[in-house]
Amino acid sequence: MLKLNRYDNILSVIDYPIHLKSLILFFGVVLIASSVSRGASATTAEEWYSQAFEQSLNAQYTKAIQSYRQALRLKKDWANAHHGLAVMYFKLKDGVKAAHHLRLAEKLYSQDDKINLAIIQKNLKKTYAMFDLNSKEFEDLETLHPLVQKLTWTRIGNGFLFGEKGYLFTLLHNLGKADEVRVRFVNQSVYQAKVVKRYIIYDLALLKLDLKSPPTGLVFGDSSVLQPQDSVQFIDAKNKVLTGKLEALRAIMNDKNIFELELHEKSVEGMPLLNDGNQAVGIVLSSSEIIKNFQAAGMAPQGEIALKSSYLQRVFSLYISSLESPKKRGSQSVKKEIKSGDLVSSLAVIEIQK
Numbered sequence: 150m151l152k153l154n155r156y157d158n159i160l161s162v163i164d165y166p167i168h169l170k171s172l173i174l175f176f177g178v179v180l181i182a183s184s185v186s187r188g189a190s191a192t193t194a195e196e197w198y199s200q201a202f203e204q205s206l207n208a209q210y211t212k213a214i215q216s217y218r219q220a221l222r223l224k225k226d227w228a229n230a231h232h233g234l235a236v237m238y239f240k241l242k243d244g245v246k247a248a249h250h251l252r253l254a255e256k257l258y259s260q261d262d263k264i265n266l267a268i269i270q271k272n273l274k275k276t277y278a279m280f281d282l283n284s285k286e287f288e289d290l291e292t293l294h295p296l297v298q299k300l301t302w303t304r305i306g307n308g309f310l311f312g313e314k315g316y317l318f319t320l321l322h323n324l325g326k327a328d329e330v331r332v333r334f335v336n337q338s339v340y341q342a343k344v345v346k347r348y349i350i351y352d353l354a355l356l357k358l359d360l361k362s363p364p365t366g367l368v369f370g371d372s373s374v375l376q377p378q379d380s381v382q383f384i385d386a387k388n389k390v391l392t393g394k395l396e397a398l399r400a401i402m403n404d405k406n407i408f409e410l411e412l413h414e415k416s417v418e419g420m421p422l423l424n425d426g427n428q429a430v431g432i433v434l435s436s437s438e439i440i441k442n443f444q445a446a447g448m449a450p451q452g453e454i455a456l457k458s459s460y461l462q463r464v465f466s467l468y469i470s471s472l473e474s475p476k477k478r479g480s481q482s483v484k485k486e487i488k489s490g491d492l493v494s495s496l497a498v499i500e501i502q503k
Contacts, residue, residue, distance in 0.1 A: 166229045166265050191216070194224035195326045201233060201405045210237045218280060228257035229377065232269065235276075244280025251276060252287060290460050302331050302500040307419035310334075310495040311429060315363030318461060319499050320419045321347055321354040322438045331500040335388055335493050338364075346468050351406065351456050355468060356499075365490035367421060370428030372408070372457040383416040383433060384424040388496055390423070391416075400450045402443055406460040407434070418494065422455040431455035 176475055191197040201216035217234040220461035221227060235250035255269045277284055308319030317332065324330065324344060332342045340363075346355040375381070379395045393412035408422070422431035434454045440446065 164414050166232045166268070191219065194220045194227065194230070197223070198227075198230055198233070199235075201230075205233070205237060205240075209252055210240050213237050214241075218396075224258050228254045228265070230371065231257065232265070235272065239272075239276060241387075242280075244276055244282055246286060248273065248276045248280070248282055279300070283412040301503060303503045304333075304498050305501050306499045307417050308332070308497050309419075309421045309429065309432070310358075310364065310366030310490065310497060311369065313363070313365050314467065315358035315360050316345075317342065317356040317358070317366070317497060317499075318419075318432050319354050319356060320432075320435060321349065321352045322435065322440070323419070323499065324501065325353055327501040331502075332356065332358060333498045333500060334364075335496050346464075348443050348464060351460070352435060352442060353432070353456065353461075353464075355465065364494065365488065366428070367429045367492065368489040369458045369462050370424045370426060370430040372430040372459045375408075375424070375430060380425065381410065382425070382427070383412055383497060384420040385414055386417055388493060390492070397451050400454045401436075401439055402445050404443070406457050407439070408455045408457060409450045410455060411451075412453055419499070423492075427463075427489065428441060428458075430458045434459065 162226075191200045197216050197220035201213040201220065203214055204210075204213035214234060214237045217230050217237065220230045221234070224230065231254040233252045235254065236248045237246035238250065251269055251273050255266065255273070258265050258269065260266070273284070276282065305325075306320055306323035308317045310317050328344050330342050330344065331339060333339045341359040343359065344354055345357045348354070375395055375398075377395055377397055379394055381395055382390050382392055385391055391412070391414050393410055393414075393416075395408055396411040397409040399405055400407045410416075410422070410433075416433045418433050418435045420433050421429040422433055423462045424430050432455060434456055436449060436454055439454065440449060
């Protein structure tokens with residue numbers, strides 16, 4: 150009870166986020182018994198946050214500050230962590246930093262979280278009064294250097310969903326260094342996804358939806374059966390399916406994995422190339438990026454180009470195999486027939502935060 154009483158002294162000065170205040174009052178003993186820092190090192194933002202909370206219970210305020218900062222390094226816009234950090238600075242009589250993190254938390258809390266917003270506003274008044282701070286000075290400083298730069302999701306390219314496990318192909322150059330993206334389908338369903346594999350030479354990236362039960366995407370067709378002048382289908386900017394022709398089986402330095410296309414309308418890079426059965430037989434590439442990657446200046450193809458489905462299937466199979474145990478990898482699995490999802494519902498816009 151000594152630890153809880155000590156922490157009540159903090160709460161009597163400025164208040165913690167409401168969910169932790171409840172934990173302190175009702176479950177403090179349980180939390181102390183199941184310490185994160187006892188034996189195991191924190192790795193996630195949530196674990197660092199819990200560790201900071203326990204350290205604050207033990208009056209280890211400097212260590213708690215370090216743990217809160219680790220949590221914010223992993224989850225920088227976390228209002229509760231800024232709020233907890235402010236309490237620690239207040240306890241150490243660093244009013245400027247306490248006010249700074251209280252103001253950050255106020256901006257980051259959802260407007261629906263009226264209880265924590267009210268606590269923050271009360272805490273700020275106490276902090277300004279106790280340390281003789283002028284809120285106007287903080288406002289002037291934030292005008293010059295905004296505390297929070299709001300990131301927005303920006304469309305950077307296209308891709309398509311395939312198979313039943315929630316994977317998509319898109320073009321790599323659009324992603325930059327992003328490891329997490331947002332996928333917006335034509336039906337306006339929006340999901341988070343991770344970049345799980347990059348294939349630099351062919352400007353290709355493999356994404357995985359963060360879903361337990363993802364929708365079904367396209368199935369791959371056999372690109373090896375196609376011949377010059379065969380009809381192929383492609384997607385335009387309005388998601389209409391148009392028809393073009395296969396110009397050549399090899400393009401850019403005679404590469405066996407790339408088709409050259411003859412299309413009378415502009416296709417969309419990152420969208421699937423289709424056969425007559427709406428099966429994906431390739432992905433439309435950016436000619437300029439491939440020329441740059443191949444160092445093939447002056448060898449631009451006459452038409453547009455697409456990476457063959459034979460390559461897409463091969464690299465995807467290798468990726469899936471790398472996730473399996475050696476025992477499972479060596480066993481023969483029975484291939485089941487995969488039904489194709491709806492074409493239009495498989496088309497996606499890829500977004501990143503900027």
